[in-house]
Amino acid sequence: MRGCAAVPLHLLAALVLCGCDHEKSTSPTPSALKVWEQFSGERALSHVERLVDFGPRVPGSPALEQARGYIIRQLESFGWKSTRQEFTDRTPRGDVVFVNIVAEFPGKPTGRASNSSFLLCSHYDTKTFDTIRFVGANDGGSGTGTLLEMARILAAQPDLARRLQLVFFDGEEAYESFSETDGLYGSRHFAKQLSERNGAGKFRGGILFDMIGDRSLTVTLPPDSPAALTKGVFAAADALGARAHFSYSPGAITDDHTPLNAAGIPTIDLIDFDYPPWHTAEDTIDKLSAASLQTVGAVTAYYLSQIALK
Numbered sequence: 001m002r003g004c005a006a007v008p009l010h011l012l013a014a015l016v017l018c019g020c021d022h023e024k025s026t027s028p029t030p031s032a033l034k035v036w037e038q039f040s041g042e043r044a045l046s047h048v049e050r051l052v053d054f055g056p057r058v059p060g061s062p063a064l065e066q067a068r069g070y071i072i073r074q075l076e077s078f079g080w081k082s083t084r085q086e087f088t089d090r091t092p093r094g095d096v097v098f099v100n101i102v103a104e105f106p107g108k109p110t111g112r113a114s115n116s117s118f119l120l121c122s123h124y125d126t127k128t129f130d131t132i133r134f135v136g137a138n139d140g141g142s143g144t145g146t147l148l149e150m151a152r153i154l155a156a157q158p159d160l161a162r163r164l165q166l167v168f169f170d171g172e173e174a175y176e177s178f179s180e181t182d183g184l185y186g187s188r189h190f191a192k193q194l195s196e197r198n199g200a201g202k203f204r205g206g207i208l209f210d211m212i213g214d215r216s217l218t219v220t221l222p223p224d225s226p227a228a229l230t231k232g233v234f235a236a237a238d239a240l241g242a243r244a245h246f247s248y249s250p251g252a253i254t255d256d257h258t259p260l261n262a263a264g265i266p267t268i269d270l271i272d273f274d275y276p277p278w279h280t281a282e283d284t285i286d287k288l289s290a291a292s293l294q295t296v297g298a299v300t301a302y303y304l305s306q307i308a309l310k
Contacts, residue, residue, distance in 0.1 A: 033156065033157075035153055035154065035156070035157055035160070035301045035302075035304075035305050036240065036297075036298045036299075036301035036302040036305065037298070038153040038156065038301075039149060039150070039153050039294060039297035039298045039301050040149060040294070041149075041289075041290035041291055041292070041293040041294025041295075041297065042290045042294075043149050043152070044142075044145040044146045044148070044149035044290070044293040044294075044297060045145060045213070045285075045288060045289075045290040045293055046145075047074070047144065047145035047148045047149065048137060048141040048142055048144070048145035048213065048285065048288060048293075049285055050070055051067050051070070051124070051140075051141045051144060051145065052135045052136075052137050052141055052284070052285050054066045054067050054070075055133075055135060056126050056128075056129075056133060056134055056135055056136070057124065057125055057126045057135075057136065057140065058125060058126055058127075058128045059096050059097075059098055059125050059128075059170055059171050059185070060096050060097055060098075064124070064125060064170070067124055067144075068084075068099060068101060068124070071101055071124060071144065071148065071168055072101060074148050074151070075101075075103045075148070075151055075166070078151050078152045078155040079105065079106070079155045080103040080104065080105055080151055080155065080161075080166065081103065081104055081105070081106055082101055082102065082103040083101075083102050083103075084099050084100075084101060085099065085100035085101070085102055085189070085190065085193070086098070086099045086100075087099075087189050089171070089185050089189065090181070091175050091182065091185070092175045092176045092182060093128075093175055096171070096185075098170040098171040098185050098186055098189070099170050100167060100168065100169055100170055100186045100189065100190055101124075101167070101168040102165065102166070102167050102168075102190075103151065103165070103166040103167075103168075104162075104164075104165055104166075105154070105155065105158060105161035105162045105164070106162075107158060107162050108162065109159055109162040109163045110159055117163050117164065117165055117202050117203050117204065118163060118164050118165075118203060118204055118205055118206065118207075118304065118308055118309060119164075119165050119166075119167060119203055119205070119206030119207070119260070119265060119267065120147055120150060120164055120165070120166050120167070120206070120207055120209075120300075121147070121166070121167045121168075121169060121187070121206060121207070121208045121209070121256060121257075121260075121267075122143030122144045122146070122147045122167075122168055122169070122208065122209045122210065123140055123143065123144070123168070123169040123170070123171075123172030123173075123186065123187075123210065123256055124140060124144045124168045124169070124170065125140060125169075125170050125171055125172055125173055125186075126139070126140045126173065127139070127140075127173035127174075127279060128173065128175055132280070132281040133281055134279070134280075134281060134283065135283065135284060136283055137213065137283050137284050137285045137287060137288055138211045138212075138213045138214060138275060138277070138278075138283050138287060138288060139210070139211050139275075139278060139279065139283055140172070140173075141213070141285075141288075142209070142210075142211060142212050142213030142288060142292075142293060143208075143209030143210045143211070143212060144168060144209075145213075145293065146209050146212060146293050146296060146297050146300075147166060147168065147209055149293075149297055150166075150297060150300065150301065151166060153301060154301075154304075157305070160304065160305060160309060163309055164304070165203075167190060169186030169187050169190065169256050170185065170186040171183075171184070171185030171186045172184060172185070172186060172187065172210075172255070172256050178254045183254070184254070184255075184256055184258060184259055186256070187256035187257075187258070187259045187260060188259045190259070190260075191259035191260055191262065191263035191265075192259075192263075194263055194265075195263050195264075200263045200264040200265050201264065203265045204266075204308065204309070205226065205228075205229050205265065205266045205267065205268070205308060206257070206260055206265050206266070206267035206268070207229075207233075207267065207268055207270060207300060207303075208255060208256050208257045208260075208267055208268070208269045208270065208271075209270055209271075209296065209300075210255055210256070210269065210270070210271045211271050211272050211273065211275055211278070212270055212271065212272055212292060212293065212296045213287075213288035213289060213292050213293055214272045214274075214275050214287065214288070214289070214292055215287065215288065215289040215292060216274075217245045217272055217289070217291075217292040217295060217296075218245060218246075218247060218272055218274055219245055219246045219247070219270050219271065219272050219296065220247060220248065220249035220253075220271060220272060220273045220274060221233075221246065221247070221248050221249060221268065221269065221270070221271075222248075222249055222252060222253040222255075222257070222269050222271075223248050223249060223250075223251070223252065224252065225248075225268045225269065226261070226266035226267070226268060228266065229266055229267075229268040229308075230268060232303050232307040232308060233246065233268060233270075233299065233300075233303050234246060235303075235307060236299045236300075236302040236303035236306070236307060237299045239302060239306075240295075240298055240299055240302055242295050242298070242299055245295055246299075249271075249273055253269060253271060253273060255269045255271060256269075257269040270296055270300070272292075
């Protein structure tokens with residue numbers, strides 16, 4: 001039996017390097033992953049559970065400060081840089097200090113249309129009630145949990161993440177009734193600051209998450225939703241077989257998207273307004289479904305990566 005011929009060291013090194021290159025070429029990279037398949041409804045729901053554990057999260061309360069700390073820590077763990085946008089506004093209950101959380105992914109975006117950005121938003125406060133304990137699992141919790149999970153999966157695709165700005169609004173809820181001076185405190189302040197700096201033009205559009213955890217999910221888009229965004233979201237839902245969960249609300253909806261649209265940022269409100277426990281003590285974690293959060297999160301991720309910012 002003939003023995004194997006000796007291989008010169010320089011050839012052996014080249015073979016090893018070739019082998020390593022082959023392994024790299026066949027291993028999936030973050031940019032090759034389908035970002036919408038990475039979204040976890042279970043992870044999003046776990047964030048909601050943590051927020052609900054803090055109790056009622058009304059503006060200016062210790063519970064809301066705890067929630068704020070949790071949100072910021074989660075964002076930082078995913079690699080996002082967050083800033084506190086603090087301001088004071090007059091309310092029917094006197095002056096209140098509100099804090100929006102604004103997050104961006106470090107670095108500069110590259111590629112085509114890298115100068116355009118997109119907003120993803122939610123509100124993290126709960127409505128003030130004097131007679132019931134309102135923890136806002138769906139109203140305040142579900143959108144925030146979904147936005148945190150979006151932050152995690154988007155961080156794996158830095159070029160996409162760098163073209164997004166995440167905003168967690170404080171003071172969405174009205175103390176008495178929605179008006180030009182009551183409710184939407186955080187989004188009104190954010191939109192005003194953008195307008196004063198002529199900064200709204202850099203945003204191609206925005207998506208607001210609110211009340212999207214209902215076990216019986218039907219996202220009821222406001223009838224005046226920007227047409228191009230609506231078409232794109234419906235197309236994303238079609239692509240993922242989730243179109244049946246998206247329809248229109250029979251009436252107008254006032255939410256944090258309202259000041260953004262007024263400022264010139266086309267923003268769509270993903271909200272399931274057909275939710276019987278709305279603004280009752282029954283808006284608790286047991287009314288929510290990870291599958292519903294999964295549906296909205298996946299459709300949004302598909303829309304962002306394949307349509308809005310393609």
